[in-house]
Amino acid sequence: MRKIFLPVLVPALLGVTACSEPKNNAQQTDSATTANAPSNFDEAYNSITADKIKAPLKTLASDEFEGRLPTTAGEKKTLDYLVKQFKAAGFKPGNGDSYLQKVALMEITADPNMQMTIGNNTFEYKSDMVASSKREQNEISVKDSDVVFVGYGVNAPEYDWNDYEGIDVEGKTVVMLINDPGFENAEGGKFQGKTMTYYGRWSYKYEEASRQGAAAAIIVHETAPASYPWSVVANSWSGPQYGLVSKDGGASRVAVEGWLTLDAAKQVFADAGMDFSAQKAKAMKGPYHQPMDVQASVTVKNKFEKSESNNVIATLPGAEKPDEHVIYTAHWDHLGKDASLEGDQIYNGAHDNATGTAASLVMAEAFSKLSPRPDRSVSFLVVTAEEQGLLGSKYYAANPVIPMENTVANINMDAMNVLGKTKDVAVVGKGKSDLETYLADAAKRQNRTLTQEDKPEAGYYYRSDHFSFAKQGVPALYAEGGSEPADEETAKYRKRMNVIVTGCYHQVCDEFRDDWDLSGIAQDTKMLFDVGVHVANAEEWPQWSKQSEFQRKSDQ
Numbered sequence: 122m123r124k125i126f127l128p129v130l131v132p133a134l135l136g137v138t139a140c141s142e143p144k145n146n147a148q149q150t151d152s153a154t155t156a157n158a159p160s161n162f163d164e165a166y167n168s169i170t171a172d173k174i175k176a177p178l179k180t181l182a183s184d185e186f187e188g189r190l191p192t193t194a195g196e197k198k199t200l201d202y203l204v205k206q207f208k209a210a211g212f213k214p215g216n217g218d219s220y221l222q223k224v225a226l227m228e229i230t231a232d233p234n235m236q237m238t239i240g241n242n243t244f245e246y247k248s249d250m251v252a253s254s255k256r257e258q259n260e261i262s263v264k265d266s267d268v269v270f271v272g273y274g275v276n277a278p279e280y281d282w283n284d285y286e287g288i289d290v291e292g293k294t295v296v297m298l299i300n301d302p303g304f305e306n307a308e309g310g311k312f313q314g315k316t317m318t319y320y321g322r323w324s325y326k327y328e329e330a331s332r333q334g335a336a337a338a339i340i341v342h343e344t345a346p347a348s349y350p351w352s353v354v355a356n357s358w359s360g361p362q363y364g365l366v367s368k369d370g371g372a373s374r375v376a377v378e379g380w381l382t383l384d385a386a387k388q389v390f391a392d393a394g395m396d397f398s399a400q401k402a403k404a405m406k407g408p409y410h411q412p413m414d415v416q417a418s419v420t421v422k423n424k425f426e427k428s429e430s431n432n433v434i435a436t437l438p439g440a441e442k443p444d445e446h447v448i449y450t451a452h453w454d455h456l457g458k459d460a461s462l463e464g465d466q467i468y469n470g471a472h473d474n475a476t477g478t479a480a481s482l483v484m485a486e487a488f489s490k491l492s493p494r495p496d497r498s499v500s501f502l503v504v505t506a507e508e509q510g511l512l513g514s515k516y517y518a519a520n521p522v523i524p525m526e527n528t529v530a531n532i533n534m535d536a537m538n539v540l541g542k543t544k545d546v547a548v549v550g551k552g553k554s555d556l557e558t559y560l561a562d563a564a565k566r567q568n569r570t571l572t573q574e575d576k577p578e579a580g581y582y583y584r585s586d587h588f589s590f591a592k593q594g595v596p597a598l599y600a601e602g603g604s605e606p607a608d609e610e611t612a613k614y615r616k617r618m619n620v621i622v623t624g625c626y627h628q629v630c631d632e633f634r635d636d637w638d639l640s641g642i643a644q645d646t647k648m649l650f651d652v653g654v655h656v657a658n659a660e661e662w663p664q665w666s667k668q669s670e671f672q673r674k675s676d677q
Contacts, residue, residue, distance in 0.1 A: 158658070159494075161490065162491065166651065168487050170483075171638075171642065173483045173643075174480060174483050174639050174642050177206065177475075178471065178475050178479035179633045181202070181471075181479060187458055189454050190456060192226065192228060192363075192428040196430060200221065203453065204221075206485075207482070210435075210485040210488075211437070211489040212488075212489065214435070221431040224429065225365065225366040226427070226506060226512065227257070227366050230361045231421050232423075235419065235420060236419070237250045237379065237417065238418045239415055239416070240416070242385070242388050253358060253362055254371070254374075254421045259422065259424075259425075261423070262418075268294045268416060269295050269411070269412050270390075270395075270409075270412075271285060271288075271295045272297065273326075274297030274326045274330060274338070275301060275325075277312075280312055282311075282312075284410055286408055290330075290335045293335055294377075296340075296386070298341055299347045300346035301321035302404070303318070305346065317579060317580030322583050324510060327378045337419070339381055339417075342354055342382055346578070356459075357456070358380065360459060362509060364512065365516055389413070430505040430506060432513050433504075434503075436500040437500075439498040439657065444498070446500050446527060446528055447532070450534070451504075453474070453504070453505065454474075454509075455469070455470025456627065465630075467629060469631055471634075472626075474537075476536060477536065480537055480646040484649070488650070495657035496658050497657040497658070498657075499653060500523060511586055528595045532598045533598065533599045534649065535586070537641075537645055538645055539618070540602065540641055541607065541615055541641050542607035542641050543641060544607055546569050546645075547573070547600065547602065548572065549599040549600065549601070556597075556656070559659075560598060560600055560652055564648060581599070585599060594672060600648075600649070601645060602644065618638075
């Protein structure tokens, strides 16, 4: 029996050993923004407008860019455009003499003609289930594998929770719930209540199942705890999938990773003589597992192609401390095209994330106007393959162009606010670092206040590229337009448009719309520009809050 008590990615330990001591490790003072802004700060700040953001946003989201899938013609067009724009803004190549960082990817495409059988049930691909494998084998089969329900599939020593304790799942198929035990038991004192921890993410669940030696790992999809409908799973997990090239050819990964719809899962539990709701209720109360008297079989046939994609990195050298960097991140990629669809086949990814990429370009232009330049260097890292599991930023974190010990802070821009100006600022993962002090000052300039994001249970702090920096101990900020509209007219627009934007997440209808109100993106871009300017000029480095699960090594 394999009993592993410490998962590789325990959030409480993330970043503890990753970074060496920062060059200036003094504790932050009560007022974060003690440094003076450049004399023409207001001019640069006000140069960021909705009209300026509209042009690159519309370009990047156009059909010409083919959905910006990594390694396709759409990538080449995207890279050429981004490099041209950063050059025009006066930013230098961030990787020696190049604006690009090559990222070695493995493209894996599963044959969609697959079925999964569990007990007496046969489930169809995309309509009932999805399955894939990260192993570099042309055919991977799990046959007549005993099925075990392992609750939430969590092994979290700091929460005194181990769903795998006392059971051997070697070679078996584990079925588990999405999110973590706090989501539907917010008053029970479990984990962080409604606020998702990393243990609630699907990526963690497959990692832990791999460490436990399971043959297959299947997550039960439910819309509320997942925070997205089944269509998102079906679209995101079908077609070409990417991973970083691994030394062991994926042998350390669980052989088959998959999802079941809720209806399909209920059929499986019923076939095993179990009630899904009753089993879920037990899993919520404490660490739980239960063997199921059924077997699972599935065969995944893969086609492989090793390829290279690229991160884009551009730098404005600092005037006094050029070796120290504030890094902004956004991801340029989206889902590409699906030739099997009738009609529109292009996933344009306008909101996700042509918005953040366009904002990066306009912000870079604003930084280039500053006189004098910020003391520290400011770099824009626009990464690839975020939609495939943060791969571009993961690769960068493992192979940093700028050493992590020289990286002062990270500020992320992803799926920015197309719903108009707001009176508040939603801080994703609120309370994690004193970057929020800079943010509060920048928000105050706009007569705005900081709030927690609307759906902390969705775990957004662990779902975008700043997380790759946080795991390395670098304070990372992710903030966006809040939920309180600036005025009544914006409220009416927001109510109508929010339905469209939410429904188009990872769908072909995520397209640029002429009726989008981009003033909210401009508002947030100005605010994050303000934060970066002051962090780049501050005497001291920002620090993680003491209650955060992330810390620099020097603080331990």
